[in-house]
């Protein structure tokens with residue numbers, strides 16, 4: 001019997017990574033090795049249901065640790081690496097960019113170096129099938145004006161935040177490792193995700209958790225920044241599709257064709273909460289909306305042209321913004337303990353410190 005090779009996932013305890021790990025275990029037959037440093041953004045509780053699953057192994061470690069990466073690859077001999085691990089929160093990258101450069105650039109370099117050394121030891125089918133899948137963002141393309149066409153795979157890179165710049169650098173490294181050394185890479189640049197297990201620091205979960213407690217809903221600037229939203233489970237299915245059938249060396253834009261202003265998103269969330277929590281003392285929830293000082297360098301609009309992945313690989317999102325957002329609100333209502341665990345401790349101190357300065361404006 002041929003042995004089923006695992007995949008090595010990095011950052012699998014974060015928002016998208018944990019959704020991906022759960023989705024993979026449910027839909028595929030191969031095991032998952034999850035390498036995660038468990039920064040404030042990594043939450044092992046999300047994957048508690050896999051604790052005794054023989055197809056799941058958690059490794060607590062740093063992608064910047066080249067020796068650990070080499071050892072893991074040698075020991076587990078994965079068929080693919082799916083690289084999610086990153087410092088990912090734009091606000092934090094403005095306050096402290098060092099960690100972003102370290103993990104997103106040096107960490108990706110260490111993984112690429114390890115992956116290439118491992119790839120070179122492979123032979124035959126194992127070598128042919130090996131893939132390094134880099135998960136990236138549309139923020140590397142910069143910002144769009146209202147009349148501009150959406151980002152496509154040939155759009156020049158123009159990152160504006162330290163986060164986006166560090167992700168852009170990692171994308172370039174991945175590209176170079178394919179072109180220079182022949183590492184079989186795949187890359188996906190995805191728009192804003194939302195869904196279960198999203199940290200309450202990001203727009204959608206922040207608004208849900210604040211609204212449920214009757215706290216102000218802080219909207220940056222005029223709230224007219226446009227984002228293109230994708231339900232996280234659709235992102236997971238896109239990654240599985242690209243990993244299985246994508247052309248080596250190619251990049252694919254992933255998006256949901258759901259452009260909305262931040263204010264539209266918050267208003268729609270308030271309407272959903274009015275409906276789903278009819279006894280709330282804070283109805284109508286839109287009364288909680290407060291406009292606060294804009295983020296420095298805030299990109300005005302992102303929009304993704306995802307026609308290539310649909311045309312070439314047949315992938316399309318399953319959820320509309322309306323159905324995905326409803327599922328998300330329902331999930332947060334049914335999983336309040338998860339949010340309470342996340343909002344305690346280190347995370348709580350961070351949010352108090354960083355939203356504290358805006359309290360006067362709220």
Ligand code: NAD
Pocket residue numbers: 010011012013014015016017035036037038039040041042043061062063064083084085086087088089103107135136137138167189190191192193194199
């Ligand atoms: P996240 O911040 O929720 O999770 C990141 C995970 O990486 C955490 O579990 C953290 O502990 C881990 N990690 C951080 N530094 C590490 C290190 N040095 N070594 C090992 N593990 C480390 O991020 P996310 O929102 O799930 O995003 C995952 C990936 O998808 C990122 O690469 C991000 O750039 C990309 N992406 C995110 C979005 C989005 O909307 N969230 C959209 C497009 C692309």
